[in-house]
Amino acid sequence: MAGIVVVFDFDKTIIEVDSDNWVVDELGATDLFNQLLPTMPWNSLMDRMMKELHTQGKTIQDIEEVLKRVPIHPRIVPAIKSAHALGCDLRVISDANVFFIETILKHLGIRDCFSEINTNPGYVDGEGRLRILPYVDFQKSPHSCNLCPPNMCKGMIVERIQAKEGKKRMIYLGDGIGDFCPSLKLREADFVMPRKDFPAWNLINKNRTLVKAGVHEWTNGKELEHILLQWINTINIEESQLLSMENCKFQTKHNAAHGALPRPLPTIIDVDSDNWVVDELGATDLFNQLLPTMPWNSLMDRMMKELHTQGKTIQDIEEVLKRVPIHPRIVPAIKSAHALGCDLRVISDANVFFIETILKHLGIRDCFSEINTNPGYVDGEGRLRILPYVDFQKSPHGCNLCPPNMCKGMIVERIQAKEGKKRMIYLGDGIGDFCPSLKLSEADFVMPRKDFPAWNLINKNRTLVKATVHEWTNGQELEHILLQLINTINMEESQLLSVDYCKLVTMSKAAHGALPQALPVPY
Ligand SMILES: [Zn+2]
Ligand SMILES: [Zn+2]
Structure with missing residues (x-):
């Protein structure tokens, strides 16, 4: 800064x-x-x-x-x-x-x-x-x-x-x-x-x-x-102004060839929390065996059952979550955005247990007004249960861009309906972050992580995206660009006020x- x-x-x-x-x-x-x-x-x-x-x-x-x-x-x-x-x-x-x-x-x-x-x-x-x-x-x-x-x-x-x-x-x-x-x-x-x-x-x-x-x-x-x-x-x-041209690479467009699209990847933390827990607790092989046989969300519930059977406790899972890697500028960026009066929310295909544990450990849980994610709870036997955000057996969400258990675009639409003309900045990286990017309006911003699936999809479909696009590569760039966008929006919004107020x-x-x-x- x-x-x-x-x-x-x-x-x-x-x-x-x-x-x-x-x-x-x-x-x-x-x-x-x-x-x-x-x-x-x-x-x-x-x-x-x-x-x-x-x-x-x-x-x-x-x-x-x-x-x-x-x-x-x-x-x-x-x-x-x-x-x-x-x-x-x-x-x-x-x-x-x-x-x-x-x-x-x-x-x-x-x-x-x-x-x-x-x-x-x-x-x-x-x-x-x-x-x-x-x-x-x-x-x-x-x-x-x-x-x-x-x-x-x-x-x-x-x-x-x-x-x-x-x-x-x-x-x-x-x-x-x-x-x-x-x-x-x-x-x-x-x-x-x-x-x-x-x-x-x-x-x-x-x-x-x-x-x-x-x-x-x-x-x-x-x-x-x-x-x-x-x-x-x-x-x-x-x-x-001087920094932004070389540092931020505003509005860079790359028409990258499309490839195999892996599963949603990291934005706040530097890994996928599901993979992190499975790998750290030594269950990677089983995970890979079962992956072709069921949806991701159901697989994670199944993996928690396997880990429980192997004697891994909730405390073991918490310990693993607390050492998840995170770029050192992410927590300051979130605290600054919160201090500037922004309404911060999470939309994630992980689960509430993982997210709450990590955010509380980082001391930033109270910066967020809402966490939209798959439910999770510890059952009577001490096993972590993970459920789908949308009960896709009973009432499928009908969006064919998104996985069956969650359409992030629909969550963005619900927020828009409730918050009216409030402007939105959306940060993400995974395939599941493409659908919500299409829901943003012209006054909004989307910040896809460079070289990740959402960034590829946005670049291949720029005419479909109404919001302004700003890519980022690491936590330092995320902080810089996010705070700059907040400043810009705050300045624009305060122009109307300033004449009679200031x-x-x-x-x-x-x-x-x-x-x-x-x-x-x-x-
Ligand atoms: Zn969707
Ligand atoms: Zn003096």
């Missing part, structure tokens, strides 16, 4: 309040705080307040409890997780302190989304008192930026990141006076997202000619999520005026 650095301010950007004020107010020390505020710098005052709270008998646990109930908009955590899943490098630059920020991010389960937290140091001393120190030792070596408070110049931190990350593009989100200086450091290819009606937004509006980055205001967590993901998508698309480039070119002293608002 493209390299994007996303920098978040913390107070009133990630959380809804100022964490310093929150702790002081919740622990009942507001009056003392207000008395002392005119007498010392904010950062020194916070260290002093922690001393007062400690003297009053407030413990670190009391502070942690208060931090854990800090208010946050419900779309902030999903926004951060999505940006992380999309491969962005997320960082915090904040004038709060490391103890407050770490406590809250860990509590929210998003600490690991961030590669770096730039903030004032903090630690619990031997007496159990929280000490808060300045990020910059302004007595010894002042930072010399006169836009910023003495203990921290966020602009210098941005410059350090730029020096290290080179041409990586940056998105900066903030609200306070201290977020104005770093906004001036951003380049033309970057974006700044100031919170509307907050000090940074006011300063940026009054000094638009000084800001080189694209400006995009936001008012709440929902807008933050929408705008942030839209910009990430935009940047990713721009960055991938107010792109809304900010007026207000006359520039006096700088920081204009705003008495605390940051």
